[in-house]
Amino acid sequence: MTVVLGQDRHNQSCEQCQSLAVRTYHLHEDFSPITYQHDLGAEEYASFLQEAQVPLIPPESCSSSSMHGAAFVPGMLCAGFPEGGVDACQVNPLAALRPAPTPASTDPRPRALSLVPSTQGDSGGPLVCEEEAAERRLILRGIVSWGSGCGDRNKPGVYTDVANYLTWIREHTAS
Secondary structure, three states: OEEEEOOOOOOOOOOOOEEEEOOEEEEOOOOOOOOOOOOOEEEEOOOOOOOEEEEEEOHHHHOOOOOOHHHOOOOEEEEOOOOOOOOHHHOOOOOOOOOOOOOOOOOOOOEEEEOOOOOOOOOOOEEEEEOOOOOOOEEEEEEEEEOOOOOOOOOOEEEEEHHHHHHHHHHHHOO
């Protein structure tokens, strides 16, 4: 299997795209392509990632009718600015992962770093948060699952909540 980074349409060529071979993968046995619930897989490959610093949004806000409504189900997280404007899909898709600067901000919302586009069809990248107790230590919080548009108002990116799947992850990555 091969994944293509930087391409948002399956039937179009892309000068900036990069193809990567996937060595191994395991898909969650309960994944629903209709609801995207259990949108989780374990893959092994090298990649280049892009980044966007976005706030985590409480689940009750994401499941409200003004955001994602009933499409936001248990086992999901969402992150982004409700007012829109910032999303990883707006950044160079082939930029190498590097520590992100932490801008001074009066915004009290917890920050996360999304490392791939979260538009429809792009999936699998990490959503990480800096651990409060240990500066510069990152915690994997989510995996890009789905989104509507790119940086659109009231349409934050939706992520699989990794904490809900720790047992599954351990079972499929232990070797």
